[in-house]
Amino acid sequence: MYNYKISLAYDGSKYLGWQVQSNQPLKTIQGKLENVLGKLFDEPIQVIASGRTDAGVHARMQVANFHTTTYKNPEEILHYLRQYLPQDIAITSLKDASERFHARYNCLTKRYGYYIDTNFFADPFSVRFAYHVPESLHLEKMEQAASHLLGTHDFKSFTSMKNKKKSTIKHIHSIDIQPTSCGIVIYYHGNGFLQHQVRIMTGTLLEVGLGHMEPEAILTILEGKSRALAGPTAPSHGLFLEEVLY
Numbered sequence: 001m002y003n004y005k006i007s008l009a010y011d012g013s014k015y016l017g018w019q020v021q022s023n024q025p026l027k028t029i030q031g032k033l034e035n036v037l038g039k040l041f042d043e044p045i046q047v048i049a050s051g052r053t054d055a056g057v058h059a060r061m062q063v064a065n066f067h068t069t070t071y072k073n074p075e076e077i078l079h080y081l082r083q084y085l086p087q088d089i090a091i092t093s094l095k096d097a098s099e100r101f102h103a104r105y106n107c108l109t110k111r112y113g114y115y116i117d118t119n120f121f122a123d124p125f126s127v128r129f130a131y132h133v134p135e136s137l138h139l140e141k142m143e144q145a146a147s148h149l150l151g152t153h154d155f156k157s158f159t160s161m162k163n164k165k166k167s168t169i170k171h172i173h174s175i176d177i178q179p180t181s182c183g184i185v186i187y188y189h190g191n192g193f194l195q196h197q198v199r200i201m202t203g204t205l206l207e208v209g210l211g212h213m214e215p216e217a218i219l220t221i222l223e224g225k226s227r228a229l230a231g232p233t234a235p236s237h238g239l240f241l242e243e244v245l246y
Helices: 029-041 074-084 139-147 197-209 217-224
Strands: 002-010 047-049 058-068 089-097 109-117 151-154 169-179 183-190 239-245
Touching: 002 029, 029 047, 029 058, 029 074, 029 089, 074 089, 109 197, 139 169, 139 197, 169 197, 183 197, 197 217, 197 239
Parallel strands: 058 239
Antiparallel strands: 002 058, 002 089, 047 058, 109 183, 109 239, 151 169, 169 183
């Protein structure tokens, strides 16, 4: 078997997320890739990503791998993918990988960015890629609240995951709130994230920034281990998978 490692970027606006769905495979990023690669290699291809992205979520850098029974030069594969993939999916790197490389299991940390447009009118050139919140945000309080999320915690209050057997303990290395020309971006760096975790943390930090919640409320939310205690889930279109680290 031959193993290939790929890095890709995509606009998730029109897709139902990364993971292939049996009833609508071509409405997912994984499904699109597997369809094109399957035709190139004339065999079923399974593409394994570093992790799933939800419907409407984008990626500047997603990493995946796939195995084949026949070998093709990476340059040939790249040219074929450029010809047949839609323009909202771009392969930024494709190379031979060791047989043991696994995009999900070998991943060490990930970095996400959530983009917020605070202009009175939404920027028409970023409206698909930033959540429009046309109000003044108290960034210092948001930073105070974010500091309580750093480190290792049980993030049960910050996920919509229903699987009670799966651990909800994660480690967050950093949360950085940076100004942009349109508003702010919140960068999250951690060893992994639960379903909707980044979007719920963002919605909660926005509650603090808007004055609806005090920074110290984060401690109560973490201790309560109940989704009902945290803020709303921020919309998917403002979220980007920025980087996957190995």
